[in-house]
Amino acid sequence: MIRHATVGDVPEIRAMIRELAAYERAVEQARATEEQLREALFGPHPAAYALVAEDDDSGGTVGFALWFPRFATWTGVRGMHLEDLYVRPGARGAGHGKALLAALAAICEENGYERFEWWVLAWNEPTIAFYRSLGVELLEEWTVCRLTGGPLRRLAAQAPAVGDPAPAA
Template identity: 45%
Template sequence: MKDSKVTFRFAGREDAGLILGFIKKLAEYEHMEEDVVATEALLREWIFEREKAEVLFALSEGKEVGFALFFHNFSTFLGRAGLYLEDLFVLEEERGRGYGKALLKKLAAIAVERGCGRLEWSCLDWNEPSIEFYRSLGAEQMDEWSVYRLSGETLRQAAER
């Protein structure tokens, strides 16, 4: 790090409010504030009780400056699990100091340590700073793939058909 050494810690149940705060700041950055319906209770349930995701914090001098929320997925072609990075966010005032790179490097190390075959994520098409950042790390854009989603009412309707 340019200013200080980064450390990491996994989130615990008591961090639900901190996680929600990072999610809201990310939503603000992505102009999607109205889409956030998560609550501390939902995060505690799904992350810590049901163990469906994990959160890693990047810390500078003991203060959380960034977070990554991720979970395991599975590649049938590789025949093994991978890590899917749902969210990566560094506080605006802490950007440019290497914390995002450090988080991705740590996630890559976790994937290797766990025997995963890949680390994947999505990025909004308009987010050029992030796209440039990911490319600088050697990440490949999957041009031939499109993301599809069922959620809310369309998800319920699909389940009923």
């Protein structure tokens, strides 16, 4: 079963984020706290949304998808960015990942989102093969850029003052 996450799911979502980070060989980077996730998903101005997959027999949480809206300047239409998709190893192959993606695609259709995009690690061949089986287009001509830590602070220190917009005439 796929359903929208609730506040009560936050501990399991955080645990799965850590499991995903361990699989991606970057567990030290998964620092989000339950409090941060609660605020991001269920605060007054949500930054993201989540779906959870439950095992039909046990009812236990076996996967999740965390996403947020984005905007495409070229098309002038919103889209969806999938930040994380994870299914626990013992539940893989049972259709939970495909069901989560299908539910997200349905959210895109319901909201008029024209694009549904996410990243996948280049070395993650099993996942890439799964995505290809769904008809996903891999945009190999694009490279992800990330600015963090010292380089982010140094660039921010060079920022000009940003004023308010001029009043309308």
